[in-house]
Amino acid sequence: MRLQILHETVYGYDQPIRNLVQSLRLTPTVFEGQKTHEWSIDVTGGMRGPGFRDGAGDWIEGWTVRGPVEEIAVRVSGRIDTRDTAGVLRGHREQIHPLAYLRDTKPTRVDDGLRALAGSVTSAADHLDLAHQLSAAVGAAIRYTNGVTESLTTAAEALALGEGVCQDHAHALIAVARERDLPARYVSGYLHSTEDGQSHDAAHAWAEVFVEGLGWVGFDAANHCCPDERYVRLASGLDAQDAAPIRGVAMGMATEKLAVAVRVEEIEQ
Structure with a gap:
C-alpha cells in the first residue's frame, strides 16, 4: 500500500515566547514493513539541528525557534510504501536489550485491576499466544471512547473507567504484558483506516511485545488486530511520553494551545 501523509501540529501562545527547542521523532522507522520515498519535516521559523539514530532505532532531530x-x-509530509508483516518488526536495527522494557513507568504501573486482568489469561500455548490473549483481554476491558481520558490518564485509571483511546489501550497492554514477564513498549505512528474501511485520519498508537525467537510483535488492542499495511511506524518508548513524536521546551510565561491535523491517504503506485 502506498500512503501519502500530511501532518500539521500548530502551537499557539497567548503572548510571545522567547525561544523554543524541540526534539522530533517524526521520521518513519526503517524496517521490512515500510519504505519511505519522500519525507519532509518543516518547523516555521525553525533552524534544523543535528540528527541521530538512538538505541531503539528511531531517528531524532533537533529544531530551534528563536522568538x-x-x-x-x-509540518510533516511524505509518501511511504507499506506491507503486511503480520505485526512482526522484521529487519529493524536497534541496540537496547528487550529486557530493558520490563521496567514500568507511572502510566503503565500495575494495580490490583491490571494484575487481575493479566492473570485472567490462564491457557496460553506459548508466549505469542499469551500476547494475543492479553491484547484481546485489554480490548474487551476498555471500550474505545473519545473524550473520557486525557494525556496523563494511567492504564489503571483507564481500566477502572472501562473506556479510553488508543493511548490507554497501549498503556494497559504494556502493563499486563510486563506483569506476565513479557517486555513491552509503546509505539507511535499513523493508521490509514480501520479494518472495516472507516477512515482514521489521525495519529495513532499501539504496543509491541517481545516474543523470544520471533522478536518484537505489534498489537493494536484498540482495533483488535496486529499492525498491517495500514499502519506507519514512527517511534517507540517505555510509554506515550517516552515515544512522543514531538517533545520540546518553550521559554516564556505564555499559555500554550495545541491544534493537530492529520491526513493519511492511499495513492496509486
Whole structure:
C-alpha cells in the first residue's frame, strides 16, 4: 500500500515566547514493513539541528525557534510504501536489550485491576499466544471512547473507567504484558483506516511485545488486530511520553494551545 501523509501540529501562545527547542521523532522507522520515498519535516521559523539514530532505532532531530513568536507550526509530509508483516518488526536495527522494557513507568504501573486482568489469561500455548490473549483481554476491558481520558490518564485509571483511546489501550497492554514477564513498549505512528474501511485520519498508537525467537510483535488492542499495511511506524518508548513524536521546551510565561491535523491517504503506485 502506498500512503501519502500530511501532518500539521500548530502551537499557539497567548503572548510571545522567547525561544523554543524541540526534539522530533517524526521520521518513519526503517524496517521490512515500510519504505519511505519522500519525507519532509518543516518547523516555521525553525533552524534544523543535528540528527541521530538512538538505541531503539528511531531517528531524532533537533529544531530551534528563536522568538519572539506567537505561533509555531510543525509540518510533516511524505509518501511511504507499506506491507503486511503480520505485526512482526522484521529487519529493524536497534541496540537496547528487550529486557530493558520490563521496567514500568507511572502510566503503565500495575494495580490490583491490571494484575487481575493479566492473570485472567490462564491457557496460553506459548508466549505469542499469551500476547494475543492479553491484547484481546485489554480490548474487551476498555471500550474505545473519545473524550473520557486525557494525556496523563494511567492504564489503571483507564481500566477502572472501562473506556479510553488508543493511548490507554497501549498503556494497559504494556502493563499486563510486563506483569506476565513479557517486555513491552509503546509505539507511535499513523493508521490509514480501520479494518472495516472507516477512515482514521489521525495519529495513532499501539504496543509491541517481545516474543523470544520471533522478536518484537505489534498489537493494536484498540482495533483488535496486529499492525498491517495500514499502519506507519514512527517511534517507540517505555510509554506515550517516552515515544512522543514531538517533545520540546518553550521559554516564556505564555499559555500554550495545541491544534493537530492529520491526513493519511492511499495513492496509486
